[in-house]
Amino acid sequence: MRVALASILALAVVACGAPQAAQTTLPVPTPSPVEAPADTAVVVPAPIALECAGAFAQGGVIVCRTEAGAAVRVDDVDRGRADASGWFVAGFDRDAPAAAKIEVRGTNAARERSFAIAPRQFSIQRIDGLPPETVTPTDPAVLARIARETEIKNRARESRAVLQGYNDAFLWPVGGRMSGAWGNQRVLNGEPRTPHYGIDIAAPTGTPIRAPAAGVIALAEKDLHFEGGLIMLDHGQGLITYYLHMSRLDVAQGETVAQGQSLGAVGRSGRTTGPHLCWRMRWRDRNLDPSLAIHGLAVARAHFGAGASVDPGAAPAGFVQWTQAAE
Numbered sequence: 001m002r003v004a005l006a007s008i009l010a011l012a013v014v015a016c017g018a019p020q021a022a023q024t025t026l027p028v029p030t031p032s033p034v035e036a037p038a039d040t041a042v043v044v045p046a047p048i049a050l051e052c053a054g055a056f057a058q059g060g061v062i063v064c065r066t067e068a069g070a071a072v073r074v075d076d077v078d079r080g081r082a083d084a085s086g087w088f089v090a091g092f093d094r095d096a097p098a099a100a101k102i103e104v105r106g107t108n109a110a111r112e113r114s115f116a117i118a119p120r121q122f123s124i125q126r127i128d129g130l131p132p133e134t135v136t137p138t139d140p141a142v143l144a145r146i147a148r149e150t151e152i153k154n155r156a157r158e159s160r161a162v163l164q165g166y167n168d169a170f171l172w173p174v175g176g177r178m179s180g181a182w183g184n185q186r187v188l189n190g191e192p193r194t195p196h197y198g199i200d201i202a203a204p205t206g207t208p209i210r211a212p213a214a215g216v217i218a219l220a221e222k223d224l225h226f227e228g229g230l231i232m233l234d235h236g237q238g239l240i241t242y243y244l245h246m247s248r249l250d251v252a253q254g255e256t257v258a259q260g261q262s263l264g265a266v267g268r269s270g271r272t273t274g275p276h277l278c279w280r281m282r283w284r285d286r287n288l289d290p291s292l293a294i295h296g297l298a299v300a301r302a303h304f305g306a307g308a309s310v311d312p313g314a315a316p317a318g319f320v321q322w323t324q325a326a327e
């Protein structure tokens with residue numbers, strides 16, 4: 001554990017130092033107040049320690065550990081409490097500023113830390129030939145349907161399952177070519193729209209979709225106007241993944257699923273031009289990049305010794321520079 005931790009810290013120092021070679025100050029990791037015994041699998045922080053690891057970048061996700069039940073504030077907004085083991089999750093928007101502030105307040109003490117958030121570049125993605133009613137609906141019946149479905153989705157995203165799926169090493173839900181990157185500004189049928197908050201993985205209709213990590217099904221709807229077949233999977237601490245355009249659903253709302261369990265199958269339902277999985281992720285009200293989460297959560301898991309280390313495959317460009325195992 002010590003060796004792994006040291007190498008991660010060394011990596012973080014090198015990565016942070018590289019772009020600012022002209023400067024003399026390098027971030028020096030402060031040692032934890034209490035050293036865990038070398039044979040202990042999980043590093044237990046001292047009371048009101050605040051330790052985080054993961055992808056510190058726009059769209060990235062991190063896992064933190066602090067005092068059990070501590071109140072959590074991120075960027076001056078209350079974000080619930082750490083769980084009974086002191087775990088909590090945080091994520092950063094596509095347009096997140098250069099620093100994130102995380103505060104924890106325990107029974108007798110509090111702690112505040114600031115983390116550098118790496119900026120990313122996003123491109124423009126044009127999609128033409130979509131049915132006009134799916135881009136700019138005008139039919140009152142369709143508008144009423146969209147309003148109804150928005151309410152159902154908004155309710156589901158308030159789901160707060162009490163489990164630690166975020167500590168699983170996330171698996172890719174399907175294999176295949178990435179046909180649409182996260183965060184691109186979209187122009188649909190010539191109209192500028194909100195950024196694409198998913199990654200698109202091209203796969204034939206019927207390809208099984210696996211749960212990347214344990215969770216509770218917050219929503220399972222077969223036929224929504226935009227999303228078609230949609231599943232929302234709650235991994236705990238406000239981290240929820242979405243699976244769009246599905247042709248078949250194998251699970252129902254409220255069900256607890258294990259990592260690797262089939263959620264259903266790839267399809268082309270809803271607003272889409274061909275069969276693919278649009279995979280999305282949210283932490284509370286922030287949209288995250290699932291491809292960063294695969295790597296960020298693997299880094300966090302290795303850092304905290306929360307399970308066997310896993311090889312998440314090729315990292316996205318620039319990923320090493322975004323990775324920190326803070327403190």
Ligand SMILES: [Zn+2]
Nearest residue numbers: 198199200278
């Ligand atoms: Zn998509």
